[in-house]
Amino acid sequence: METWLLQQGNKKLGAGVVGLAESCRLRYFDVAQRLREPWMRSASGTSSVETTFALRGNFIYAAKVNMERETRCLKRNLLLQALVKDLPPGCIRYSSKIVSIEKGKFEALAFIDGSTIKTKVLVGCDGLNSVVANWLVFRQPTLSGRFACRGLIEDPQNPIMKRHIMEYFLGEGIRFGFSPCNDETLYWFFTWSPSNRGEIVAEEDPLKMRELLMDKLNNSTVPREVIATVEMSDRSCFVAAPLKFRWPFDLLRGNICKDNVCVAGDALHPMTPELGQGACSALEDAVVLARCLGEALLRRGVMEGGEQQFERVEEALREYARGRRWRSFSLVAASYAVGHMQQAAGFFMRFVKEILCELMAWVQFKVAAPDCGKL
Ligand SMILES: Cc1cc2nc3c(=O)[nH]c(=O)nc-3n(C[C@H](O)[C@H](O)[C@H](O)COP(=O)(O)OP(=O)(O)OC[C@H]3O[C@@H](n4cnc5c(N)ncnc54)[C@H](O)[C@@H]3O)c2cc1C
Structure with missing residues (x-):
């Protein structure tokens, strides 16, 4: 995977989603419009909520038709391309892996190729x-x-x-779902908790992974035509990754920033994917951070020296950290809890899920619709 480093003025390390979003100040509407263009034929983006739940065998089936918000299934590289489009040429340095940070008045970043950079603000978006x-x-x-x-x-x-429509099948140790991106492309996901050593081994072997996935789906209530479609996926799709997250209490106690250094995106709040909010909340980080830094830097005094500027940056990052701490906590905790519950097996959990499925849907909509203010 490429490493992108933004290379102008204040430094950002890594640039998956956050670095790019923050750098071009999102230009909300341009970006949104650009992202819509290739996906115009998508059916989502209408004005009412209809989420249906039904019990199909041991699985809870959920379908989301017509989102209240404009919800689209989007290829990640399209988002990156849309964000990068507004950046001045030459400001991204590719394949610049940072290996260490040295403390000083201004932190010095050391790269794998032996070069170093001093930075006034370091935003770690390095995943x-x-x-x-x-x-x-x-x-x-x-x-x-x-x-x-x-x-x-x-x-x-x-x-x-x-x-x-987006369709989900939840239960018996798995979560499976699929959603069209447009009339030609279908996205599917599958999460599971391995119940034995054989299932863990599948992580390293695409053939075993495919076998495991087909086995689980064939024992579920997922429609046969969907299973047949998933089976046609390219071999490269059948690569499993362990899902990691940050303990929510680490977010309450940890240093989101220190001096002129902070973290954003997955570097700050890695979460399990059930709410589909990892990249979305990375964009929120970017908006809040841009606002805090923008306001601090615009307050520049006429006779101001480096010391005062450093203090203003420090204060801006502290404000950013205050704004993001509880939001990160709630997203990580809610994702974990929702995922755990949706995937759980057994009679008792099925009963709990049936009772709580409306609540889970509410949580999903609620946390996905934040107002992170204006830039
Ligand atoms: C199965 C799954 C499904 C998901 N579904 C959704 C979804 O539906 N919706 C959603 O919003 N999110 C989803 N996510 C989460 C989303 O992919 C991440 O939250 C998002 O990519 C985080 O963006 P980021 O920019 O913080 O980090 P990343 O995208 O990980 O980017 C980090 C960047 O930093 C670079 N880097 C790493 N180390 C260094 C270094 N030492 N020096 C320099 N550069 C470095 C990397 O090369 C990379 O370019 C999902 C995740 C998973 C695993």
Whole structure:
């Protein structure tokens, strides 16, 4: 995977979703419009909520038709391309892996190629295994005990593409769902908790993973035509990854920022994917951070020296941390709880799920609709 480093003025380390979003100040509407263009034919984006729940065998089936908010299934690289489009040429330095951070008046970043950079503000957007989060003495993200794999299928002739709803099958140790991105592309995901050593081994072997997935789906109430479509996915889709998250209480205690250094996105709040909010909340971080830093830097005094500027940056990052601490806590905790419950097996949990499924849907909608203010 490429490493992108933004290279102008204040430094950002890593640039998955957050770095890019923050850098071009999102330009909300342009970006949104650009993202809509390739996906115009998607059926989502209408004005009412209809989420249906039904019990199908041991599985809870949920279908989301017509979202209250404009919800779209989007390829990640399209988002990155849309965000990167507004950046001045040459401000991204690719493949610049940071290996260490040296404390000084301005932190010095050391790169794998031996070069160094001094930075006035360091925003670590370097994902799950963040070097910056380590430097801030955050504990490592922890394993959730669940695994995930996901895939995309391009098949314009397939009638499933025309269903235009997101469908989920939850229970008996698995979560499976699929959603059309447009009339030609279907996204599917599968998360599960391995119940024996054989299922853990599947993580490293795409063939075993495919076998495991088909086995689980064939024993579920997922429609046969959907299973057949998933089976056609490219071999590269059948790669499982362990799902990690940050303990929510680490977010309350940990240093989101220190001096002129902070973290954002997965570097701050890695979460399990049940709410589909990892990248979305990374964008929220970017908006809040841009606002805090923007306001601080605009307050510049006429005779101001480096010392005062450093203090203003520090204060801006503290404000950002205050704004994001509880939000990160609630997202990580809610994702974990929802995932755990949705996937759970057994009679008692099925009973609990039936009672709580409306609540789970409410949580999903509620947390996915934050107001992170204006830029
Ligand atoms: C199965 C699954 C499903 C998901 N579904 C959704 C969903 O539906 N909706 C949603 O919003 N989110 C979803 N997510 C989460 C989402 O993918 C992440 O939250 C998001 O990508 C985080 O963005 P980021 O920019 O913080 O980190 P990343 O995307 O991980 O980017 C980090 C960047 O930093 C770079 N980097 C790493 N180390 C260094 C270093 N030492 N030096 C320099 N650069 C470095 C990397 O190369 C990378 O470019 C899902 C995740 C999973 C696993």
